[in-house]
Amino acid sequence: MPPRNQTFLQACRGERPARTPIWLMRQAGRYMPEYRAIRAKVSFTELCRSPDLCAEVTLQPVDYLGVDAAILFSDILVVFDALGIDVRFEPSPVIATPVRTAADVNALQWGDPHTELSYVYNAVRACKRALADRVPLIGFCGAPFTTLSYLVEGQTSREFEHIKGMIFSAPAVFAGLMENMTTLLCEYLRGQVLAGVDALQVFDSWAGALAPADYREHVLPHLARLVDFTRNLGVPLILFVRGNANLLALAAELPAEVIGVDWSIDMDQAVAITGPNRVVQGNLDPMLLLGPAALVERKAREVVAAARHAKAHIFNLGHGISRHTDPALARHLVEVVHSA
Numbered sequence: 001m002p003p004r005n006q007t008f009l010q011a012c013r014g015e016r017p018a019r020t021p022i023w024l025m026r027q028a029g030r031y032m033p034e035y036r037a038i039r040a041k042v043s044f045t046e047l048c049r050s051p052d053l054c055a056e057v058t059l060q061p062v063d064y065l066g067v068d069a070a071i072l073f074s075d076i077l078v079v080f081d082a083l084g085i086d087v088r089f090e091p092s093p094v095i096a097t098p099v100r101t102a103a104d105v106n107a108l109q110w111g112d113p114h115t116e117l118s119y120v121y122n123a124v125r126a127c128k129r130a131l132a133d134r135v136p137l138i139g140f141c142g143a144p145f146t147t148l149s150y151l152v153e154g155q156t157s158r159e160f161e162h163i164k165g166m167i168f169s170a171p172a173v174f175a176g177l178m179e180n181m182t183t184l185l186c187e188y189l190r191g192q193v194l195a196g197v198d199a200l201q202v203f204d205s206w207a208g209a210l211a212p213a214d215y216r217e218h219v220l221p222h223l224a225r226l227v228d229f230t231r232n233l234g235v236p237l238i239l240f241v242r243g244n245a246n247l248l249a250l251a252a253e254l255p256a257e258v259i260g261v262d263w264s265i266d267m268d269q270a271v272a273i274t275g276p277n278r279v280v281q282g283n284l285d286p287m288l289l290l291g292p293a294a295l296v297e298r299k300a301r302e303v304v305a306a307a308r309h310a311k312a313h314i315f316n317l318g319h320g321i322s323r324h325t326d327p328a329l330a331r332h333l334v335e336v337v338h339s340a
């Protein structure tokens with residue numbers, strides 16, 4: 001059965017439903033007391049590996065906020081299970097054995113996501129059952145560059161010195177790694193669609209680490225292959241390339257149905273870049289939700305108005321919601337966007 005609330009999927013197709021659809025990146029998480037109650041009992045890793053708990057957490061913001069789409073509760077870094085590489089969440093991710101040399105890269109064992117990540121696919125099925133066709137379910141993965149930045153740096157990085165060092169001093173090693181990671185992510189997304197997700201989002205959260213010309217040369221061809229691959233999966237793709245407004249034009253060269261816009265650019269300028277035939281998603285600065293309700297209302301209406309020349313608009317934050325957000329204000333934001 002298709003989801004009863006179709007507004008998100010309509011917007012993905014370029015239609016303009018009566019109410020602007022909204023969901024929030026990282027909408028399930030520590031800012032919600034219901035989430036913290038579950039995390040008091042299980043670790044983040046255990047949670048990601050427990051399909052029924054993933055479903056429960058995935059539905060928390062659907063029930064409380066009234067958003068128009070659910071996003072699978074998981075993490076972009078679970079794919080390392082297909083390489084047999086352990087990630088500890090402290091809660092910031094740490095990989096004890098980062099991959100930095102040609103020898104490290106050659107020693108990698110590329111496993112099959114359909115077996116190694118079957119718990120994610122079980123979580124997708126559990127989410128679909130629990131949602132009972134209320135709203136669509138979004139599956140996701142990290143883009144090849146963002147995913148590899150964790151593998152090479154071993155943690156969230158400020159300077160990205162190891163991965164950029166690899167790009168500039170051993171470009172063939174980096175290209176081989178990107179090639180293999182892209183193939184793994186293609187299969188991983190295919191598995192999510194087979195398990196039932198209604199749409200996909202690819203997060204290139206750390207794209208802004210690279211100068212646009214270097215992004216074009218070393219990253220874009222691989223991302224293009226991932227985007228092209230998803231076109232044959234039969235669900236819409238949201239491409240979110242974050243960090244620098246110059247990257248938006250590069251992202252918009254790729255044939256993703258929806259272009260995610262971060263908060264580093266005003267929405268009307270973003271639409272001027274993506275053009276009148278593109279669907280955009282975004283882009284309220286998540287930290288605005290730490291401010292007063294009246295300011296959130298005004299800024300949210302400004303974003304909706306600024307997106308009016310796009311083909312269609314899915315309201316979202318310009319990056320993930322802060323853990324310090326008052327859930328009631330996030331819920332108020334959903335009402336404001338629905339009535340804008």
Ligand code: CP3
Binds near residue numbers: 025027156205
């Ligand atoms: O959006 C959702 O509600 C679905 C769940 C989701 C999580 N991570 C849960 C999570 C999604 C879509 C992600 C994506 C993700 N993970 C990204 C891309 C999006 C972005 O924010 O740029 C990245 C870079 C990661 C890597 C990651 N995972 C980091 C940096 C951290 C720790 C810092 C933080 O934000 O908490 C995680 C852990 C993580 N992933 C948590 C959650 C709810 C917190 C874990 C906890 O409960 O302690």
